Amino acid sequence: MLALVVNRLLWGLPVLWLVATLTFALMRAVPGGPFDREKPLPPEIKANVEAKYHLDLPVAQQYLRYLGQLMRGDLGPSYKYLDRDVRAIIAESLPVSAQLGGLAFLVAVVVGLSAGIAAALRPGTWLDRAALVSATIGFALPSFILAVLLILLLAHAWHWLPPALWEGPRHAVLPALALGLGPAAYIARLARTSVLDVSRQEFVRVGRAKGLPPRTVLFAYLLKSGLMPVVTILGPLLAVLITGSFVVEYLFSIPGMGRFFITAVTNRDYPLIMGVTLVYAVVIVVANLAVDLLYGWLDPRIRAQ
Amino acid sequence: MDWTLATDSVSITVIENLMDGLTEFDDRLQPRPAIAARWDVSSDGTTYLFQLREDVYWTDGRRVTAGDFEYAWKRLLDPATAAEYAYFLYDIVNAQAYNTGRITDAGLVGVRALDDRTLRVELNKPIVYFPSITTFVVTFPLRRDLVERYGARWTDPANLVTNGPFTLADWRHEYKVVLRANGAYWQGRPALDEVRMYVVNDRSTALSLYETGGLDLVQLPPEAIPSHESDPQFSRVPMLRGYYYGFDVTAPPFDDPRVRRAFARAIDKAELPKILRGGELPTDSWIPPGMFAHNPAIGLRYDPASARALLAAAGYPDGRDFPAVTAMYDTSPVNTLVAENLQAQWKRTLGVTVELENLEWKVYLKRLSSNPPRLFRLGWGADYPDPDNFMALFTGYSGNNHTRWRHAGYDGLIAQAASTADPARRRRLYDETQRILTEEEVPIIPLFFVSQNYLVNPLVRGVRLNAMELLQLKTVSIQP
Numbered sequence: 001m002l003a004l005v006v007n008r009l010l011w012g013l014p015v016l017w018l019v020a021t022l023t024f025a026l027m028r029a030v031p032g033g034p035f036d037r038e039k040p041l042p043p044e045i046k047a048n049v050e051a052k053y054h055l056d057l058p059v060a061q062q063y064l065r066y067l068g069q070l071m072r073g074d075l076g077p078s079y080k081y082l083d084r085d086v087r088a089i090i091a092e093s094l095p096v097s098a099q100l101g102g103l104a105f106l107v108a109v110v111v112g113l114s115a116g117i118a119a120a121l122r123p124g125t126w127l128d129r130a131a132l133v134s135a136t137i138g139f140a141l142p143s144f145i146l147a148v149l150l151i152l153l154l155a156h157a158w159h160w161l162p163p164a165l166w167e168g169p170r171h172a173v174l175p176a177l178a179l180g181l182g183p184a185a186y187i188a189r190l191a192r193t194s195v196l197d198v199s200r201q202e203f204v205r206v207g208r209a210k211g212l213p214p215r216t217v218l219f220a221y222l223l224k225s226g227l228m229p230v231v232t233i234l235g236p237l238l239a240v241l242i243t244g245s246f247v248v249e250y251l252f253s254i255p256g257m258g259r260f261f262i263t264a265v266t267n268r269d270y271p272l273i274m275g276v277t278l279v280y281a282v283v284i285v286v287a288n289l290a291v292d293l294l295y296g297w298l299d300p301r302i303r304a305q
Numbered sequence: 306m307d308w309t310l311a312t313d314s315v316s317i318t319v320i321e322n323l324m325d326g327l328t329e330f331d332d333r334l335q336p337r338p339a340i341a342a343r344w345d346v347s348s349d350g351t352t353y354l355f356q357l358r359e360d361v362y363w364t365d366g367r368r369v370t371a372g373d374f375e376y377a378w379k380r381l382l383d384p385a386t387a388a389e390y391a392y393f394l395y396d397i398v399n400a401q402a403y404n405t406g407r408i409t410d411a412g413l414v415g416v417r418a419l420d421d422r423t424l425r426v427e428l429n430k431p432i433v434y435f436p437s438i439t440t441f442v443v444t445f446p447l448r449r450d451l452v453e454r455y456g457a458r459w460t461d462p463a464n465l466v467t468n469g470p471f472t473l474a475d476w477r478h479e480y481k482v483v484l485r486a487n488g489a490y491w492q493g494r495p496a497l498d499e500v501r502m503y504v505v506n507d508r509s510t511a512l513s514l515y516e517t518g519g520l521d522l523v524q525l526p527p528e529a530i531p532s533h534e535s536d537p538q539f540s541r542v543p544m545l546r547g548y549y550y551g552f553d554v555t556a557p558p559f560d561d562p563r564v565r566r567a568f569a570r571a572i573d574k575a576e577l578p579k580i581l582r583g584g585e586l587p588t589d590s591w592i593p594p595g596m597f598a599h600n601p602a603i604g605l606r607y608d609p610a611s612a613r614a615l616l617a618a619a620g621y622p623d624g625r626d627f628p629a630v631t632a633m634y635d636t637s638p639v640n641t642l643v644a645e646n647l648q649a650q651w652k653r654t655l656g657v658t659v660e661l662e663n664l665e666w667k668v669y670l671k672r673l674s675s676n677p678p679r680l681f682r683l684g685w686g687a688d689y690p691d692p693d694n695f696m697a698l699f700t701g702y703s704g705n706n707h708t709r710w711r712h713a714g715y716d717g718l719i720a721q722a723a724s725t726a727d728p729a730r731r732r733r734l735y736d737e738t739q740r741i742l743t744e745e746e747v748p749i750i751p752l753f754f755v756s757q758n759y760l761v762n763p764l765v766r767g768v769r770l771n772a773m774e775l776l777q778l779k780t781v782s783i784q785p
Contacts, residue, residue, distance in 0.1 A: 032667025035389075037312075038684065040674055040704045042392050044405040052387035081478065082310040083457050092478060155517055163513040165503065166480070253505045253514075255480035268667050 005289065012285040019281045020070065020274065024063055027265075027273050034079035034268040053079060066274070075278075076271035080264070086275035090257060094279060096166060097244030097256035100175055105241045107180025108187055113230070115184070116191025117223070123196060131188060138185030144247045147178035151251075164253045175252040179245055183237055187230055195226035224298055231298065235291035239283045243276075306460035306476065308442040309381050309388050314774055315504055319482050320442045322500075322778050324469040325491075327355055327374065327424075327439040334545075334595065334690040334772060336436040340369055340446070340468075341424075350431025350724060355424040355439075361491045363448065365466045371418035373446035379403075379411045380452070381443055390443040393688070396435070398427040431724035433731070434691035441689060470495045470779035479504050484778070496767075496782035512760075521762035522776075527583050527639070530758050538760045541584045542770045545593050545687035547695065548585075549749045550632070550647070553679045555709045558628055563619040565747040569605045570612035571654035572647060577753050580642050584756035590739050591695060593754045595772045597728075598692045598735035604743040604751065609654045616655050624656030631660040633678040635669040640682055643752070677707040684755075690773060692735050693723045699742060699749065710748035715741050 035041060035049050050056045054065060069076055075086035119131035138146075154174060155163035162171050198204060199222055207217050244258025257276060264272040295302050308320045327341040338344075341355040361369040378397075381388050382404045395401045398415030402408045415427030428435065438444065448459075448466055455464045462473045470492065471484035484500040505511040508526035515523040525533060533539050552559040552568075559565055574587035586594065589604025613623070621627045632647070634640040644661050651659050659680065664672060673681060685705070687694050697703060697719050701711035715738055722734035743751060761768050767780040 030668070032665075032669075032671040036667055036670040036674070037389075038670070039688075040670070041389055042704055044401070045387075045389060045391055048384045048387040048391070048404065049389065052385070082312075083307045083460065084478065089478070151513060155513065159517065162519060163517050164505065164510045165514065165519065250507055251510055253480075253503065253507065253510050255477055259506075266666065 001293075005293075008289045008292070009285075012282070015285060016278060016281055017067075020067070020278060021063075023274055023277045024066065024270075027268070027270055028059055030268070032268055034270060036268070053077070070278075075275040078269055078272050080267040080269040080272065086271045089260075089272065090275055090279055093255060093257040093260070094243070096254060097249070097258055098242040100172060100179065100248075100254060100256060101238070101240075101242030101244065103172055103176035104180035104183075105238055107176055108183035108237065108241075109234070110184075111181065112184035112187025113191055113227075116188035116230075117195055119188070119192045120195035120199065120226075121218075128192075131192070135185040135188040135192075138181050139189065141182065142247075143178050143182055143245065144251060146181060147174070147248060147251045150174045150178055164251070166252075166254045166256075171252075175248050175254060178252075179241060179248045183241070186233070190233070191227065191230050194229045195222055198222055198226040201225075228295070228298060231291060231294050234294075235287040236284065238290075239280070239287040243280045243283055306465070306473070308445050309377065309386060309447065311442050312389050317442050318774075318776050319473075319484075319502065320445070321775055322469060322471050322484055323465075323467040323473055324442065324445045325361065326442070326445040327357075328436045330437075330440050330690070330771065330773065330775070332769065332771070336440055339440075341439070344436065350433070350726065351428045353426040353428070353435060355426070357422045357424065358491065359422065361468055362489055363466045363468050364472055364487060364489070367448075368421070369446055369468050370421040371424040372421065373448060374424050374444075375416055375418045376449040377445060377447035378416050379414060380447060382414060383411070388443065390441075393438055393441060393443055396428050396430065396432050398429055431726070433724065433726050434689065434693060437689040437691050471500065474499070490779075492779065495779045497778060500778055515760055515762075521765050522768060523760050525758040525760060527581070530584070531582055533758075533760060536760065538763055540759045540761055540768075540770065541756050542759070543584070543586055543594060543754055543756045543772060544774060545596055545690055545695075545772045546684060546755045547588070547591060547593055547751055548643070548682070548684045548753050548755060549591075549751045550680060550682050551677075551708045551749045552747075553677050553681075553707075553709055554746075554748050556679055558619070558621070558630065559679055561619045562746055563615045564621075565750075566605060566744075567612045567615035567619065567655060568651065569743075569747050569750045570608045570615065572650050572750065572752070573607045574752055575607075576646055576650070577643060580646055581639060581753075583639075584758060585753040586756070587753045588751050590743055591749070591751045592692045592735060592739060593687075593695070593772075596687070596690055596692055596695070598732045598739075600736055600739060603736060603739045605747070612654055616657075621657070624658075627655075627657040629658070629660065630679050631662050632680040632682070633662050633664065633669070633672070634682040635666045636663045643682065673707045677709065681707065683707070687773060693719070696722070696735060696738055696742070706748075708748035710746065712741065712746060715746075 035046060041049065054062060077085045078089055081089060115131045115135065119128040122128055151163045151174060154161045161173050165171055204217065204221050207221050244256040246258045246262045249256045249258040260272055260276045264276060306316060308324065311317050311320055325339045327339060328336040329339040331337045340357055340361050342358045343356050345354045357371055363369060378394060380386055382391050382394060382400050384404055384406050391404045399408060399413045403411060403414050417425050419425050451464065451466055452459045458464055462476050465473050470487055470490045472487050474485040475483035482502045486495045486498050488494050505514065508524060511520065511523045512526060512529055514520045552565050554560055577587055578585040589606060590600055592599045616624065632644055634644050641663065648659050648661055651657050672678065685695065685698055699706050699710065700716045700719055718734055718738045722731055725731040725734060757770065757774065759770060764784045766782050766784055769777055769780060
């Protein structure tokens, strides 16, 4: 078990190196630089600025410098938020995104699984149809439309919740719903199909025929096997949710990391682009590892391998 | 928060309320004394002696001295600081040489604290608007002892020492700033105990917060302006910010001034505020209203007949044989509306077809500086409210002039105007240069000046929004 974890984490290193290299190459290939302004800097000022950030070196040398920095755990200074370094920016914004993402993940899993399982247990009834219709709508609505609808209803019309900002638990409800309901719909559909599939399989029928209590059949047979496909998507989903969503953070004015995926690129803030990309890659590697461990727990055959 | 490095309007607004400089703007955007009680200018106009007040203190109790200014200005000019606004002080003797590394001795730069109360500034040439420059945050004083003690962390709320109406109580980057009244402020304690400022990037979100009581002052998104215009809480402030289209005057067909004049005459600019609906002020001249030497009588009026005649004289009657040209702009809803409207007007009046192409902002900037399109859009906002800032933009030596237009006569008159103290003479010089720019040579077509549109809670009194996009909170109070 420990060997597996260590092995997978070691494999993560070349993945990170590849991500860093590709990102470095891509961002340098895009025209326009971090210090191009509506009011262009006089050449002598631009020279000072570029010297300060070593942008006057050949690109290959900048790349090697950057890799060296990374090895020491230094993500460099931001080019946009002057006098701040990328590590500090991420240290401040990632926890906010992670809190919001964690809540949204909870919404997705709890709402999605309950709806999906309830529908699968009573196929063809009104409950099933209602779950299916809501899931389709939830799946089709982009998060920003959902966010606007939630703000209009719960903040403007009924005054139950604040429409934006990040000042306490009440402020987290709307963005968590906006972010979590879409994935909840997806999970619901996936869970319904797969639980329904499993319930028709022989071992479940045998279990029922042997007179096992319905609760045992449900938890030990149906869910344990039926939720495998859901578990597959949970890793990437968690990674996406806790690293922040640009749209939801922007609409609710939440100081998380998600907005940097877009603004760092539009600002050509190279170190920040690299920083958020690497954080995202690390989270993906770890989340996928967690999913694999969860697989092993759910399915002894995988553990044996 | 480091005012030597500040460039964006959010930081500048916060710093303006934390700090005072030598001078500040009055309601008419004229510089008036702040920490400098007065200043004397030598007879040749090149030496300024600023006399500082004795009753201005930092929040840790130390008095603000001339040395704090000398240190701040030299730090701004130090090439290692790499401050983007260092060129603001290039008119000071040896400032540019020091900033570009041609000299390394900061002692040669023409700014010196003669004693705690007297700051002497020597300029390369007479600059009549120099006291306007000292209103800008990058020239505000700094505490050498604290910058050296805390390094990059000197701006953390726990370390930051300021001298203005408010102190920094809390700061969450890119999200929230909390200001608290400075009881020892030399102009008197502000009426507000605490001000919370949020960085809300989406203006619709900000409006939601205002409407649900979470904010007392908000900038309106363009789409919300028509429905709030008649609201008593609505307020509109014209900005010193112009919007123009420029030509590459070196490439055909726009190397012919008649073609440029035809394009200018063919635009009915009154159509623009109707489609943009943000309180835009159409203009034919370039110096904005509210600035010295603004003269709306200058510039080419909308005149379809003369536009067609000019184009015919240039060899393209009714737009026949007019080469394919592309107008470029950076991607945004406003820019798209403007570009499409101009395209339609040029087609309607001149019979010419202009293709449109939009580029992402940074890609667009790169394109402008490396290979300017024949026809492009840009804007310009005042750094300081003097016509020099708007007019020097199109000199041959300006890095911001993407039109490739070079006019020695124009450049000479602009330099002359910058050092002319007599207002009447100065106004005549700007009239003359405006005529060259917008009537004769026409490397640009000025289109409109923009406005900011706000909602302000009626209980909040004394909010003064000015044309420089500055928001001074020291005069604001809340009706009990």
